Amino acid sequence: MKLVLGGLAILSILSGFYFFFSAMAAWGEAQAAMRRVSYRAPSLLPAVLDLDSYTDRSKEWFATFFQRVFLMFVSLVVGVTSVFGSEYLRDGGNGPSSHFFLVVPAILGSMGFIWFAASAAWLFVGLGSAALRWLRNEPTSDAQRRRIIKSVWWTVCSLIIVILPGVAVHFIRQV
Structure with a gap:
């Protein structure tokens, strides 16, 4: 179990770094795909908030950026919890029936719920704009x-x- 958690920690931390660099690349592509708008009158809103300066391609790159940031966060959380789980088992923890293995699914479930709320809101915005069109x-x-x-x-x-x-918490409590 310690070896599996150690391998999972290394793999997830490396994937976290991959998602970090791919997110930065997506951010650069999104900035490069923005439309250059010349402002004649002073505006109260900065150019970042001006929706006319974003092309459809730059909006897609921004969506890719946010997805990669989320995947980076998930990878790093899995890596950190794997490291802590490996240390817990090394120090004499008693395996899956311990409280540590109940906390990890709760963390992942709460992160998934936050992402579910954000993606559902983005879906409703997309459907609303399609309905307006x-x-x-x-x-x-x-x-x-x-x-x-x-x-x-x-x-x-x-x-x-x-x-x-x-489901994982349910089965862990049965053990």
Whole structure:
């Protein structure tokens, strides 16, 4: 068990670094894909909040950036909990019936719930904007369809991340 937790810790920390660097690359691509807007009148809002300066491609890159940041966070949490679990077992912990193994699924479940709420909100925003385009008799863009499909995918995956730790806690308590 100690060897498995050690390997999981190394793998998840390395994947956390990968997701960090890929998130930074996505951030750079999103900044490069922004439309350059010249402002003639002074604006109260900075250019970052101006939605006209973002192209569909830059919005996709920003969505990729936030997904990679979430995956980096999950990888690092799994790595840190694996390290602590390995140290706990090394110091004489009694295995899966301990309280430590009940805390890890609770942490992952709460993170999954936060991501589920965020991705569901993003899905409703995408569906709302598609409905507004439909009411104005405008066609839905391919980028908007891809965002809605990705939002559905992330919402379902985060819901699975919420459900699986609950099942794990149930089975751990049975042991």
